[in-house]
Amino acid sequence: MRPSLVQLVTDFLGLDRSTVEEMAQKAPITYRHYQIRKKRGGFRTIYHPSKETKSLQYALMHLLGKVLEPDSSAMAFRRGFESPLRKNAEAHAQFPYTLRIDFKDFFPSITPDDLFAAMEGPNNPAKMQLSFDERAFLKQVFFVRQKDGNLGLPIGAPASPLLSNAVMRSLDLAIKDYATRHDFVYTRYADDLVFSTATKGVSRDFLTGLRAVIANSEHPKPTINEPKTLFMSRNARRVVTGLTINPDGTLSIGRKPKRYLRRLLNHFRYRRLDDHEKHSLQGHLAFILDVEPGLYNRLCQKYGAGLVLDALKQRGDKQA
Numbered sequence: 001m002r003p004s005l006v007q008l009v010t011d012f013l014g015l016d017r018s019t020v021e022e023m024a025q026k027a028p029i030t031y032r033h034y035q036i037r038k039k040r041g042g043f044r045t046i047y048h049p050s051k052e053t054k055s056l057q058y059a060l061m062h063l064l065g066k067v068l069e070p071d072s073s074a075m076a077f078r079r080g081f082e083s084p085l086r087k088n089a090e091a092h093a094q095f096p097y098t099l100r101i102d103f104k105d106f107f108p109s110i111t112p113d114d115l116f117a118a119m120e121g122p123n124n125p126a127k128m129q130l131s132f133d134e135r136a137f138l139k140q141v142f143f144v145r146q147k148d149g150n151l152g153l154p155i156g157a158p159a160s161p162l163l164s165n166a167v168m169r170s171l172d173l174a175i176k177d178y179a180t181r182h183d184f185v186y187t188r189y190a191d192d193l194v195f196s197t198a199t200k201g202v203s204r205d206f207l208t209g210l211r212a213v214i215a216n217s218e219h220p221k222p223t224i225n226e227p228k229t230l231f232m233s234r235n236a237r238r239v240v241t242g243l244t245i246n247p248d249g250t251l252s253i254g255r256k257p258k259r260y261l262r263r264l265l266n267h268f269r270y271r272r273l274d275d276h277e278k279h280s281l282q283g284h285l286a287f288i289l290d291v292e293p294g295l296y297n298r299l300c301q302k303y304g305a306g307l308v309l310d311a312l313k314q315r316g317d318k319q320a
Contacts, residue, residue, distance in 0.1 A: 009056060057142065069169075071173055085242060093250070110164055112142075139151065
């Protein structure tokens with residue numbers, strides 16, 4: 001008989017059991033939360049757990065690693081998976097027709113029962129049977145009461161991305177099977193689902209069947225955000241997880257980010273950037289090295305390789 005999750009966490013953290021149980025009981029009320037405005041209107045609530053709650057989550061994330069493994073179609077939030085944005089876009093770059101859908105309130109819609117089904121279900125090769133006390137423990141550590149009164153995953157908590165991937169495993173498998181049977185490629189980046197095909201004029205019928213596959217899911221039960229559904233083709237601008245797919249199948253960060261990057265580099269040359277802008281420039285340069293190295297080379301030709309490298313390595317003080 002295996003040790004309980006509470007005991008495993010207790011041993012992992014080097015604390016006594018009563019302390020861990022008390023931390024778990026307090027966990028749901030230890031979050032600081034605030035709202036940020038969404039791009040398309042409305043607000044999103046972000047939750048920051050206390051250090052104690054984070055420690056419980058990190059311990060469980062480590063201990064349950066194999067039980068929480070996602071399907072290969074999940075591109076985000078995977079340990080050791082490098083360049084997920086680029087790889088996600090590359091999976092669709094050579095196809096001329098792309099469909100993109102989005103789930104509404106993805107993290108908050110995931111319930112404790114969804115997690116239990118994912119951990120105990122037949123599609124999980126490392127499935128774990130949970131006791132009543134273990135279910136209660138996981139509820140306390142991972143979930144918060146949402147504005148609708150239901151328990152859901154908190155946006156901003158360190159464990160929520162990993163748990164969302166685990167919960168989506170069965171549905172990812174069903175969607176991938178449906179996509180493969182209809183000659184579509186499928187990837188998912190968090191709540192952003194992308195499908196691509198070489199066949200013209202089939203995407204709308206495919207979407208009808210896809211809605212049925214999603215509606216038949218018991219755990220989880222996500223809702224498609226219909227206004228954000230997009231049909232894209234090679235003849236028009238295609239954007240997959242923030243990257244533009246050019247007509248020739250190459251990837252680009254897009255025109256607006258390029259203009260912003262050039263402005264930052266120009267200001268860096270004359271030492272006009274504050275610390276926040278320097279870090280933004282550094283992040284953008286590291287990003288294009290990964291997804292669009294040709295742009296990095298062109299920037300080196302225009303601004304000088306030394307200056308661009310200084311910006312990347314944050315050696316701005318050496319600039320005259």
